[in-house]
Amino acid sequence: xxxxxxxxxxxxxxxxxxxxxxxxxxxxxxxxxxxxxxxxxxxxxxxxxxxxxxxxxxxxxxxxxxxxxxxxxxxxxxxxxxxxxxxxxxxxxxxxxxxxxxxxxxxxxxxxxxxxxxxxxxxxxxxxxxxxxxxxxxxxxxxxxxxxxxxxxxxxxxxxxxx
Amino acid sequence: xxxxxxxxxxxxxxxxxxxxxxxxxxxxxxxxxxxxxxxxxxxxxxxxxxxxxxxxxxxxxxxxxxxxxxxxxxxxxxxxxxxxxxxxxxxxxxxxxxxxxxxxxxxxxxxxxxxxxxxxxxxxxxxxxx
Numbered sequence: 001x002x003x004x005x006x007x008x009x010x011x012x013x014x015x016x017x018x019x020x021x022x023x024x025x026x027x028x029x030x031x032x033x034x035x036x037x038x039x040x041x042x043x044x045x046x047x048x049x050x051x052x053x054x055x056x057x058x059x060x061x062x063x064x065x066x067x068x069x070x071x072x073x074x075x076x077x078x079x080x081x082x083x084x085x086x087x088x089x090x091x092x093x094x095x096x097x098x099x100x101x102x103x104x105x106x107x108x109x110x111x112x113x114x115x116x117x118x119x120x121x122x123x124x125x126x127x128x129x130x131x132x133x134x135x136x137x138x139x140x141x142x143x144x145x146x147x148x149x150x151x152x153x154x155x156x157x158x159x160x161x162x163x
Numbered sequence: 164x165x166x167x168x169x170x171x172x173x174x175x176x177x178x179x180x181x182x183x184x185x186x187x188x189x190x191x192x193x194x195x196x197x198x199x200x201x202x203x204x205x206x207x208x209x210x211x212x213x214x215x216x217x218x219x220x221x222x223x224x225x226x227x228x229x230x231x232x233x234x235x236x237x238x239x240x241x242x243x244x245x246x247x248x249x250x251x252x253x254x255x256x257x258x259x260x261x262x263x264x265x266x267x268x269x270x271x272x273x274x275x276x277x278x279x280x281x282x283x284x285x286x287x288x289x290x291x292x293x
Contacts, residue, residue, distance in 0.1 A: 008190070011188075012188060015188045019185040019188070020181075020182040020183065020184050020185045021182045022185070023182065023183070023185040024182030024183065025182075033183065037185055037186055040185060041188065041189060044188055045190075045191075048190065087183060088182060088183045089180040089181065089182060089183065090180065090181055090182075090183050091179050091180040091181070092179070092181075093179065094179060094180060099180055102177065102180055117177070120174075121174060121177045121178060122177075122181075122182055146170070149169075149170050149173050149174070152173055152177070153169060153172075153173045156173070156176070160176055162172070162176070
């Protein structure tokens with residue numbers, strides 16, 4: 001299918017709305033923050049050049065594009081998903097240490113669970129949208145999400161001081 | 164029920180954190196739009212064509228030399244006057260085609276270069292042709 005042309009202002013608007021979450025998602029997929037930003041830029045430049053089209057669901061398309069680009073980058077550089085040393089999560093009230101603890105807890109999850117949690121909590125996607133991004137059945141997404149939350153609750157209990 | 168409550172709590176806790184802000188989108192600058200670039204290229208080509216045509220050498224007596232001048236036969240040999248030197252090739256052609264005219268041109272040329280040998284006071288008068 002020939003990509004539908006998308007206007008520059010629409011691309012900028014999508015970037016402002018989803019750019020930060022996409023970069024953090026790139027980190028979730030094993031990139032450092034600088035590489036994740038580069039990947040997101042490339043995805044949006046493709047949109048600007050008309051080489052890609054977000055079709056019906058821009059958020060799902062963009063996250064899928066960032067995911068593919070992140071995996072390609074990792075494959076080419078032959079590097080494993082590593083815990084990014086810089087923060088890609090920030091909290092208004094929370095300290096940097098607390099943000100890093102959340103990042104570390106996320107990183108300890110299996111990759112597919114980590115992605116599921118990110119897409120649900122920070123990208124604000126429904127389970128169905130997540131299923132389309134990860135290309136797995138919705139029931140699989142639901143069970144991954146449930147397992148991930150259980151593990152995160154146990155892991156973050158001392159840091160959060162609740163539950 | 165209890166499980167759902169726990170899930171909501173951990174979701175709420177995680178939502179407290181936000182993705183770090185990404186740098187602004189770097190859009191590569193382009194020099195004008197493609198249509199304007201085409202228009203500018205066409206304008207430049209048209210101007211270049213106009214300049215080339217207007218400065219094209221015309222086939223005149225100056226460029227073709229002595230033989231191309233229609234009035235040459237009428238003015239030679241006595242009234243042949245040139246503002247520019249005659250080219251060697253033109254002289255050669257003239258020598259082959261019309262010996263008398265060639266002789267006249269050489270005479271005329273020599274008068275402009277050498278002192279007049281036919282003058283009354285000229286020391287070279289004895290050398291001049293009768």
